[in-house]
Amino acid sequence: KTGVRNKIDGPTPVELEPLVNSFNQLLAAEADRRNKLRSALERLAHVLRTPLTVLQSRRYFNLDDQSAVREQTNRMLNIVELELKKVSTSQGAGVGTQRTVPIEPILARIVSAYSGLPRLDVTQAQLEFDLKVLTPDLSFFGEAYDLEDAFGTVLENALRYAQHLVTVRARPAQNADPAAWLELTVADDGVGFPSGFIEQFSSDYPLKGSSSDSYGLGLSIVSDITRKYGGTITLKNLTEGGAQVVLLLPRGKI
Helix, strand or coil, X not given: CCCCCCCCXXXXXXXXXXXXXXXXXXXXXXXXXXXXXXXXXXXXXXXXXXXXXXXXXXXXXXXXXXXXXXXXXXXXXXXXXXXXXXXXXXXXXXXXXXXXXXXXXXXXXXXXXXXXXXXXXXXXXXXXXXXXXXXXXXXXXXCHHHHHHHHHHHHHHHHHHCCCEEEEEEEECCCCCCCCEEEEEEEECCCCCCCCHHHHCECCECCCCCCCCCHHHHHHHXXXXXXXXXXXXXXXXXXXXXXXXXXXXXECCC
């Protein structure tokens, strides 16, 4: 349950050995099934996302072609995200699969990957990223790929709309038990969420933002991930301008 072991081992009474062996085989088979299913869908998403994003961002001189291509690419991208969402929500945290995962290496790796990408709008300035983990040994208790999916999706939305700066902070929870929960905050200096979006947002009703991209769908996937662990996602428009997303996630114990 704590994630320290992924099978039952150690001295076992002789009469329980067949049961323990069968249980370990079941755990291994379930973990293998989950990994294969997720890997297959991630490969599919990777293969489809890149060409669709290229098509979506190209400038078409014929307005009819531009409208048709963007409509269809948006539709296909949403299908990809919806299928990934189904897998994310159908796979609860399995027995023995949760781990104490250090936060800083994962956040730093994802920020580094995104910071090297060109912006879709060539007129936009290169972004600056400000990442700080305010407790050096801060960790997440869960499955690493859930943390990667949630943070990567929120960060992707932030850099899409930011003007110059994306700020990332990870710290023990401020409004919950800090020994049991952590807060992961991503903020940008863009135009903020559209009027009414925060009030209407839900994991079951993705909304469209100020562009043709449905970032509400991505945030709804993040909401499902946080709810899987009993956490929350909080959206806010900053008074100085820009949007902020706060994820409440279970904190690992070292």
